Amino acid sequence: MKASKLTLLALSVSLAMILSFIESQIPTFVPIPGVKVGLANIAVVFALYKMDWKNAAIVSLVRVLLIGILFGNAVSLAYSAAGAVLSLIFMIVLKKTDLFSHIAVSVVGGVVHNLGQIGMACILMGTDILRYYAPFLVLSGTIAGIVIGIIAAILVKRINIKA
């Protein structure tokens, strides 16, 4: 692996971790489990466009694992892993189709991440509350995804490390 590529990957992973930490410090402003901005997705979308899907997967999965070990527990790790893996798969496939820009990719990633987390919560808690939270999660994931997609697009344009 070339030094520049390694640097870019390391930069993305640390960006993802810092953004996760910042997000954990923002007080919850909507009383619905699973609703959040998903700042860390900026780093994943950035890696997906600046490098390739393999590096984006590394950024996302390493972040989930490290944040889970540092600040979470087994349960929170299961929630975020479910969200992150589902969201990664959808974003990678959507980017492959080459029909949409960063924004739609990020929107789909955000919505699927939210639904994946709550889906995992339903499995672990043995209920079907997903039904009831779904509209809030689709709406918040869409709005957050637009913002995240725009920020990621700016970063891809401005950071000129060749990988």
Added chain:
Amino acid sequence: MTKFQRDIILICAFLLVAAALFLIFFLGAEEGAGVVVKVNGVEIARYSLTQEGEYELNGGTNTLVIKDGKAWISHADCPDHLCVKQGKIRSNGQSIACRPNFLTVTVYGKDDSDVDLIS
């Protein structure tokens, strides 16, 4: 069609889906008959919405209040208190979830007191 235009279409589609889900769940909601409390998916208690009072749930981790045909969590021992902030529920299918304690409170309807069969 440019990528940007396709983005807009996709975003509108998501917003429409969200709006449709809101309509289905909230306009179509019927008055509930009572609430069922579950921990880890296992039912631990069931109260009618006419049984007014305060109930300690799950060995005191959460306190459920029922008053004026509505149910809410007034106290929780978890750090985020999301279940308290989720407010009052009264319609069939509405839920309050406390993820740290694996506890859920769900309203069941007048005709389907057998919610267990579905979930």
